[in-house]
Amino acid sequence: xxxxxxxxxxxxxxxxxxxxxxxxxxxxxxxxxxxxxxxxxxxxxxxxxxxxxxxxxxxxxxxxxxxxxxxxxxxxxxxxxxxxxxxxxxxxxxxxxxxxxxxxxxxxxxxxxxxxxxxxxxxxxxxxxxxxxxxxxxxxxxxxxxxxxxxxxxxxxxxxxxxxxxxxxxxxxxxxxxxxxxxxxxxxxxxxxxxxxxxxxxxxxxxxxxxxxxxxxxxxxxxxxxxxxxxxxxxxxxxxxxxxxxxxxxxxxxxxxxxxxxxxxxxxxxxxxxxxxxxxxxxxxxxxxxxxxxxxxxxxxxxxxxxxxxxxxxxxxxxxxxxxxxxxxxxxxxxxxxxxxxxxxxxxxxxxxxxxxxxxxxxxxxxxxxxxxxxxxxxxxxxxxxxxxxxxxxxxxxxxxxxxxxxxxxxxxxxxxxxxxxxxxxxxxxxxxxxxxxxxxxxxxxxxxxxxxxxxxxxxxxxxxxxxxxxxxxxxxxxxxxxxxxxxxxxxxxxxxxxxxxxxxxxxxxxxxxxxxxxxxxxxxxxx
Amino acid sequence: xxxxxxxxxxxxxxxxxxxxxxxxxxxxxxxxxxxxxxxxxxxxxxxxxxxxxxxxxxxxxxxxxxxxxxxxxxxxxxxxxxxxxxxxxxxxxxxxxxxxxxxxxxxxxxxxxxxxxxxxxxxxxxxxxxxxxxxxxxxxxxxxxxxxxxxxxxxxxxxxxxxxxxxxxxxxxxxxxxxxxxxxxxxxxxxxxxxxxxxxxxxxxxxxxxxxxxxxxxxxxxxxxxxxxxxxxxxxxxxxxxxxxxxxxxxxxxxxxxxxxxxxxxxxxxxxxxxxxxxxxxxxxxxxxxxxxxxxxxxxxxxxxxxxxxxxx
Numbered sequence: 001x002x003x004x005x006x007x008x009x010x011x012x013x014x015x016x017x018x019x020x021x022x023x024x025x026x027x028x029x030x031x032x033x034x035x036x037x038x039x040x041x042x043x044x045x046x047x048x049x050x051x052x053x054x055x056x057x058x059x060x061x062x063x064x065x066x067x068x069x070x071x072x073x074x075x076x077x078x079x080x081x082x083x084x085x086x087x088x089x090x091x092x093x094x095x096x097x098x099x100x101x102x103x104x105x106x107x108x109x110x111x112x113x114x115x116x117x118x119x120x121x122x123x124x125x126x127x128x129x130x131x132x133x134x135x136x137x138x139x140x141x142x143x144x145x146x147x148x149x150x151x152x153x154x155x156x157x158x159x160x161x162x163x164x165x166x167x168x169x170x171x172x173x174x175x176x177x178x179x180x181x182x183x184x185x186x187x188x189x190x191x192x193x194x195x196x197x198x199x200x201x202x203x204x205x206x207x208x209x210x211x212x213x214x215x216x217x218x219x220x221x222x223x224x225x226x227x228x229x230x231x232x233x234x235x236x237x238x239x240x241x242x243x244x245x246x247x248x249x250x251x252x253x254x255x256x257x258x259x260x261x262x263x264x265x266x267x268x269x270x271x272x273x274x275x276x277x278x279x280x281x282x283x284x285x286x287x288x289x290x291x292x293x294x295x296x297x298x299x300x301x302x303x304x305x306x307x308x309x310x311x312x313x314x315x316x317x318x319x320x321x322x323x324x325x326x327x328x329x330x331x332x333x334x335x336x337x338x339x340x341x342x343x344x345x346x347x348x349x350x351x352x353x354x355x356x357x358x359x360x361x362x363x364x365x366x367x368x369x370x371x372x373x374x375x376x377x378x379x380x381x382x383x384x385x386x387x388x389x390x391x392x393x394x395x396x397x398x399x400x401x402x403x404x405x406x407x408x409x410x411x412x413x414x415x416x417x418x419x420x421x422x423x424x425x426x427x428x429x430x431x432x433x434x435x436x437x438x439x440x441x442x443x444x445x446x447x448x449x450x451x452x453x454x455x456x457x458x459x460x461x462x463x464x465x466x467x468x469x470x471x472x473x474x475x476x477x478x479x480x481x482x483x484x485x486x487x488x489x490x491x492x493x494x495x496x497x498x499x500x501x502x503x504x505x506x507x508x509x510x511x512x513x514x515x516x517x518x519x520x521x522x523x524x525x526x527x528x
Numbered sequence: 529x530x531x532x533x534x535x536x537x538x539x540x541x542x543x544x545x546x547x548x549x550x551x552x553x554x555x556x557x558x559x560x561x562x563x564x565x566x567x568x569x570x571x572x573x574x575x576x577x578x579x580x581x582x583x584x585x586x587x588x589x590x591x592x593x594x595x596x597x598x599x600x601x602x603x604x605x606x607x608x609x610x611x612x613x614x615x616x617x618x619x620x621x622x623x624x625x626x627x628x629x630x631x632x633x634x635x636x637x638x639x640x641x642x643x644x645x646x647x648x649x650x651x652x653x654x655x656x657x658x659x660x661x662x663x664x665x666x667x668x669x670x671x672x673x674x675x676x677x678x679x680x681x682x683x684x685x686x687x688x689x690x691x692x693x694x695x696x697x698x699x700x701x702x703x704x705x706x707x708x709x710x711x712x713x714x715x716x717x718x719x720x721x722x723x724x725x726x727x728x729x730x731x732x733x734x735x736x737x738x739x740x741x742x743x744x745x746x747x748x749x750x751x752x753x754x755x756x757x758x759x760x761x762x763x764x765x766x767x768x769x770x771x772x773x774x775x776x777x778x779x780x781x782x783x784x785x786x787x788x789x790x791x792x793x794x795x796x797x798x799x800x801x802x803x804x805x806x807x808x809x810x811x812x813x814x815x816x817x818x819x820x821x822x823x824x825x826x827x828x829x830x831x832x833x834x835x836x837x838x839x840x841x
Contacts (some may be wrong), residue, residue: 012682059612059614060613060615062614137582139577140580140581194614194616209612213615213620213623213791213792214623214624215696215789215791216696242561244695244696245789247786247789248788250680250682251694251787254683254687254694255695257687258686258687258690259696260694316582406562406802408562409560409561410802412567415566
């Protein structure tokens with residue numbers, strides 16, 4: 001049974017309805033009544049403060065405004081939605097809705113609300129739920145597109161919510177588990193929305209005690225939280241969490257080592273080994289849905305020629321990049337998109353072969369048009385990657401210049417098509433290949449194949465079939481075929497399936513990086 | 529009265545300068561490509577949602593009107609609302625102004641405490657070994673990149689010795705002193721050598737002046753000469769250097785701020801520019817312009833106190 005969880009990352013893509021319309025997901029109900037924890041009841045020690053250093057900080061706790069990972073990951077700890085991602089990040093579990101059922105025509109979903117309270121003790125009412133969902137689906141909300149097929153949200157009675165759809169839409173459950181579908185306390189939100197962004201009133205495991213922008217967020221446990229731990233008592237186990245904003249990776253590393261921090265997120269690749277060597281620290285290398293790759297603009301010469309694009313792939317020294325930039329972390333990819341559920345390991349990798357690259361360049365009749373390889377300023381690893389690629393590509397006979405722009409400008413230029421090659425990455429928000437496969441490879445999906453201008457009608461047809469197919473193995477076969485075609489069309493130059501690397505002291509228990517990007521701090525306890 | 533007059537004149541002179549600076553900053557940031565809403569949404573939102581968000585924020589109005597709206601608000605203390613953080617700009621800047629000024633003051637004090645005695649010794653023992661050592665040490669300190677120095681200090685004092693905190697700001701005054709010690713030392717390692725250099729040069733000039741001969745012949749002790757005459761006159765170029773550098777340090781300490789996770793104005797400006805957060809950038813341009821002018825004013829007052837001749841002008 002595959003269910004989906006949806007959330008937004010800082011490299012999220014243009015999502016049309018298509019991204020969600022995977023009708024193959026079996027629209028059955030999943031009840032997970034066991035508490036969400038991996039520790040046994042006997043050993044858990046409650047209380048204490050967790051000090052957690054992150055490279056980004058929340059900009060706001062308002063769940064409905066456009067946001068970034070800094071905000072999203074923090075909002076997830078403070079606000080609960082009707083449905084929540086499970087412990088692995090791959091499935092779903094009940095949140096503020098304790099159960100739901102779906103009508104046989106798939107157009108009506110009825111949710112039963114559990115008895116839950118906001119962090120000030122006020123009960124979560126149907127009025128708060130409907131208000132929150134309507135705001136989430138409203139015209140200025142960032143993720144409103146996830147609710148486009150919804151006709152209405154209405155109360156059947158004080159404990160039952162009915163969602164009526166305009167058409168069948170299995171991703172509804174995933175849409176309701178988004179941080180942006182969080183349930184907020186209506187009166188405080190309406191009274192002063194800006195204030196709400198700094199001091200939210202929600203029903204999640206923690207609440208915001210202090211929010212010093214540029215410095216830290218202090219969370220304390222929500223005494224009214226509904227979920228229970230392995231020991232039968234309410235979650236979270238911790239009393240307090242200090243989420244510090246420490247943008248410099250060396251500073252996070254040193255802070256972890258000298259005991260200032262208990263956990264740090266995003267350890268730089270070149271610092272990971274030193275943490276591995278330490279006996280009181282644990283290095284966590286967890287797969288996430290991310291692929292680093294070089295975007296190619298198929299509408300600009302000389303990249304409009306498939307042979308040139310393939311030459312770029314044959315001349316890309318991925319092994320060297322893997323060692324020098326990623327320090328051996330990750331996996332050399334055989335796909336144009338991250339490793340999500342329908343990834344195929346059978347697609348053959350393009351090897352590093354300079355001679356073949358030279359032949360391809362010659363066969364393509366390369367006229368010397370220079371290729372500008374764009375990199376974000378300040379990103380040292382991508383700069384290194386660009387240098388290594390430039391070397392290989394020059395050897396193959398191509399004319400390559402590296403240009404740098406600040407990330408806002410660079411991405412803006414990419415969107416407008418004013419680029420040739422751009423070293424960047426993409427992440428998937430949900431554990432379903434459909435979302436990115438369509439966005440990246442279907443020219444008509446709204447972003448012109450995610451700004452690559454790749455147009456292959458056969459691929460578009462296969463993707464439409466895969467979306468409509470109900471059999472899992474049938475979908476797998478179709479997506480594998482798409483992966484093969486798109487990868488070998490030289491869609492891009494994929495570089496690495498990048499993992500998330502975090503580090504923590506050995507006394508931190510229950511910590512886990514989820515595949516969709518964040519962590520559930522409610523499951524963490526300190527063994528000290 | 530003359531003094532109050534002077535002060536008022538200077539404050540009035542500030543106005544056109546501050547307006548000029550804010551105008552240039554406004555034009556510059558709007559000319560640069562990149563739109564804050566599109567950056568925030570990362571190519572995810574449809575054009576009509578982007579347009580709606582822009583309209584809500586007033587970003588679609590003509591530029592001169594936007595500027596006037598900003599200046600009008602600024603006059604009554606309303607610097608607008610940050611696009612990215614959805615909080616009043618005045619609050620955001622206010623939160624960071626204190627720490628930045630503290631860091632600045634701390635670094636300057638440390639630099640001066642170190643520079644004055646060293647430059648004195650270097651001047652008095654000019655040409656001897658100690659003079660060369662001091663100047664060489666100064667040059668080396670100045671040449672070392674602050675990023676690298678900061679990291680080394682963090683490693684040594686933060687990790688191995690664990691004497692000082694390596695990040696943040698702290699809550700109480702003694703806390704601040706502890707948290708900001710390493711960042712301040714990092715900054716003063718670039719500031720002090722400049723001070724030593726110019727203080728030493730100024731002192732040498734003064735030491736060889738006629739009035740020193742006169743003072744000595746009058747029977748003043750060398751110590752009195754030093755303090756009353758040499759130091760005082762040498763302070764003038766020092767005040768100039770300090771004024772220029774403090775103005776720069778307000779935002780120039782950004783590298784140190786990133787390294788030590790310090791919530792200062794420099795990192796705020798850099799992030800605001802990256803996100804094209806126009807209200808914050810404009811607010812900061814205004815604040816920086818005012819602060820620099822205030823620092824220059826203080827420097828001028830400093831000259832007056834140190835050298836009575838200036839007052840007579």
